[in-house]
Amino acid sequence: MTAAEATLSDPVAQYVTLGIGAETFAVDVGSVREILDMRPIAFMPNAPPYLLGLIDVRGGGVPVIDLRVKLGLAPVPSTEQTRILVLDIEIAGRPTAIGLLVDRVFEVAELEDRRIEPPPDIGVRWRSDYITGIGRRGGDFVVVFDLGRLLAGEEAALVATAA
Secondary structure: OHHHHHHHHOEEEEEEEEEEEEEEEEEHHEEEEEEEEEOOOOEEOOOOOOOOOOEEEOOOOEEEEHHHOOOOOOOOOOOOOOEEEEEEEEEOOOEEEEEEEEEEEOOOOEEEHHHOOOOOOOOOOOOOEEHHHHHOOOEEEEEOOOOHHHOHHHHHHHHHHHH
C-alpha cells in the first residue's frame, strides 16, 4: 500500500473550526446544534465571569459561556464575526444545551483522527486538559477541544443550574 492509499483510508472526523484571537480551535460537529449570530444575552447575577448569561433558543433558555474568558484570555467587544455555537452535550449525566461565545467560525473541516497528536503539557496559554489533541488543517495547527473537560466540575453544575 502506498503512502497516498494509506492516507485515503485513514478515518476522518468532522469538526467545526472556530477562532479565538489568532488561534484556531475545533469542536466535534456532532455536538453542534446550530451557529448563531450575536444576540442579546440576559445577565445572570452572581455568575462567574465566563458565564455571560442566557439566550433564548427556540423557546428554551441556553447559558452562554465566553470561551475567551474560560481559557483565561481577556474579553473583547463583539464584532460582526462574533458567533454563538449552541452545543448539545452531556453534563452530570443529562443532555444539556450550552452556548459558546467565539470570535468567529470558519467552516466544517475534516481532520484525520490518526494525525491528531496529544496536547503539549507546556507552552500553551490555556489548560491542556481542555484539549483532546492538536490536528492540522492545511498547514495550520487546529486545537481540538475536549468539551467534557472544558465544561466539567463546578462549572458544569453552574451551567446545569442556569439551564
